[in-house]
Amino acid sequence: MSIFTEQQAKAILDKVIALSKADECTATLAGSIDGNIRFALNNVSTSGMVTNAELAVQVAFGKRVGTASINEFDDASLERVVRRAEDLARLAPENPEFMPIIGKQDYKPSPTFSESTAAIDPEFRARVAADSIAPCRGHGLVAAGFLEDSRGFIAIANSKGNFGYQRTTSFDYTCTVRTEDGRGSGWVGRNLKDAADFRAEQEIEIAKRKAIESAEAKALEPGKYTVILEPAAAAGLISFMMNFFDARSADEGRSFLSRKGGGNKLGEQVYDPQVNMFADPWHPDAPVLPWDGEGMPRERMAIIENGKVMNLNYSRYWAQKQGKTASARPGNLLMSGGSKSIADLVKGTQKGILLTRTWYIRLVDPQTVLLTGLTRDGTFYIENGQIKHPVKNFRFNESPVIMLNNIDELGKPVRVAGDESSFVMMIPPMRLRDFTFTSLSDAV
Secondary structure, eight states, rough: OOOEEEEHHHHHHHHHHHOOOEEEEEEEEEEEEEEEEEETTTTTEEEEEEEEEEEEEEEETTTTTEEEEEEOOOOHHHHHHHHHHHHHHHHHOOOOOOOOOOOOOOOOOOOOOOOHHHHHOOOHHHHHHHHTTTTTTTTTTTEEEEEEEEEEEEEEEESSSEEEEEEEEEEEEEEEETTSSSSSEEEEEESSSOOOOOOHHHHHHHHHHHHHTTOBBBOOOEEEEEEEHHHHHHHHHHHHHTOOOOOHHHTTTTTTTOOOTTSSSTTBOOOTTTTTEEOOOOOSSSOOSBOOOOOOOOEEEEEEETTEOOBBBBBBBHHHHTTTTOOOSSSSEEEOOOSOOOOHHTTTTTTEEEEEEEEEEEEEOOOOOEEEEEEEEEEEETTTTTTEEEEEEEEEEHHHHHHTTTTEEEEEEEEEEEEETOOOOEOEEEEEEEEEEEOEEEEE
């Protein structure tokens, strides 16, 4: 059994808390049923389901902390995992940054569970694969893709009476289509809350068209260009930048948000006034758990407002040290935009380059968040509001901080996957000035 009801989960967690002899105890119980199907070379290669449930117990004696986990839930196993955590805590050195567990919280449930996604079965997955492969087979195209879906739960409790329970689902689909001669490549990806909103036969047409149209790519000189970043292309850069929205790294001079002479840039104008980003665990299209990894309750929170940095993440330890209020780590990132589609942005572009994806992104300089990476799976030259021809892929060197100071126009935000499975984003397509390409790439 991998999915527990709230009552079943609470009964197990209550036993764990009661068994502990430590000064404090925190327990997390989570389980899921994960399905997947993978296809390549126009054939299904693997499919399957994985069910699992795991209990993690963390205890503390003073500032000494120990953690243990187990996937058996009979009484003897529960006692064994608690004693193991306690034994490890007694052996551990004191943590100089130890913070006591939080007290009882009141969590407002967020809509992280979708009935249509939870209902996905092997037949659904097979149909997605078939609808992705059939339009390619026999038409000079080769499809390769992956569908992952999950339904599960998470429950938390501690010895100060805190408890939370929530059901979750997830859905993520990606597909790459290439021409048989390997000269053209197109890609499509969808990260959705509700599987009922997904149509593989529609999505595959995007990847097909880009594969066909990118086959005769022409070389374009590297340099600075106006670009249109599709949401998936922008997300790769922006999610990297958000790793630096930590108050401690900024205060200690290790971030682009560090101010010369000490302190951070909280409240300062760092971006174009068009940039607005926020977190909201209850967003209907991108909901996340109403608590973070420490059980801190999440709230709707402005992160960037009209280009100004409004909030940084203060851990409980760093907030206490700096005399600030601790904040829960956001689980999503929502960027405001306009109403235009990618096609609309293309129509309004005199000269520029359309980017489908950014890939293999690596950090060059943390002080400026200068990143390097490659374009792939459909890069096109735009002239007079029309896509004229495909261009060879580029290596780029660009900072998302500079990028978000060079905004011409933002389109309608869509949901995309972030840099970890539990992190979701709503990002608009964007037209930007002076995006820096440093060299050509032979990748398709």
